[in-house]
Amino acid sequence: MIVELGGHDFLQGKSRDQTKANLLQIIQQCRLHDAEVVLMEIPRGFMFDPFWALEREVAYETDVQLVSxxxxxxxxxxxxxxxxxxxxxxxxxxxxxxxxxxxxxxxxAQHVANAIRQMYGDSIFQPGYQ
Incomplete structure (x- = not known):
């Protein structure tokens, strides 16, 4: 399961803690259905980002693959x-x-494919896929 939370929590004024709880719940639900998770990191601002490194923190705590x-x-x-x-x-x-x-x-898609390749190796891709 590829998870990218996007900017909606930030735009809706949710706190960092609320957003983290949402991410953790999404990952937990995926795992309850035996799905592996790849977490996409997304900056919410280039100059100031109160959510900076949130996905990295969650990926580390839950041992999921991160796409920076x-x-x-x-x-x-x-x-x-x-x-x-x-x-x-x-x-x-x-x-x-x-x-x-x-x-x-x-x-x-190439960045996501690289993350999946790190998880499973090249054998899951069709021949010729880069």
Whole structure:
């Protein structure tokens, strides 16, 4: 199960503790159904983030695989809204400037695949998958 909480708890004014409790409950429910969990880290702000390292903390405490927020930072860096993305072709953000487009989603999928590869090795992927 790939779990990405996103920014909704933050946007709804929930505290860090409430958000952590939500993540822990999601992981617990997944495990009750014998699902392995991959947790996606997502920054809620680039300058100030009161939730900073929350997913890392939860991943460490629950021993789940973490996909670091590098995936999102790469997408934003390559957006037309921030340098160097303004000067480089190949934006990875949709027109709303928040969500990924097809190129961004491909980059995200690669980061998730790498996390799954760390968990299970290459044998679970179809031949030729990178």
């Amino acid at each position: 927020d590098t995936w999102l930072r790469e997408i934003v860096l390559m957006s037309p809204y921030a340098p160097p993305g303004r000067w480089m072709p190949g934006s990875r953000l949709s027109d709303d400037g928040i969500h990924s487009n097809a190129r961004g989603s491909t980059a995200i």
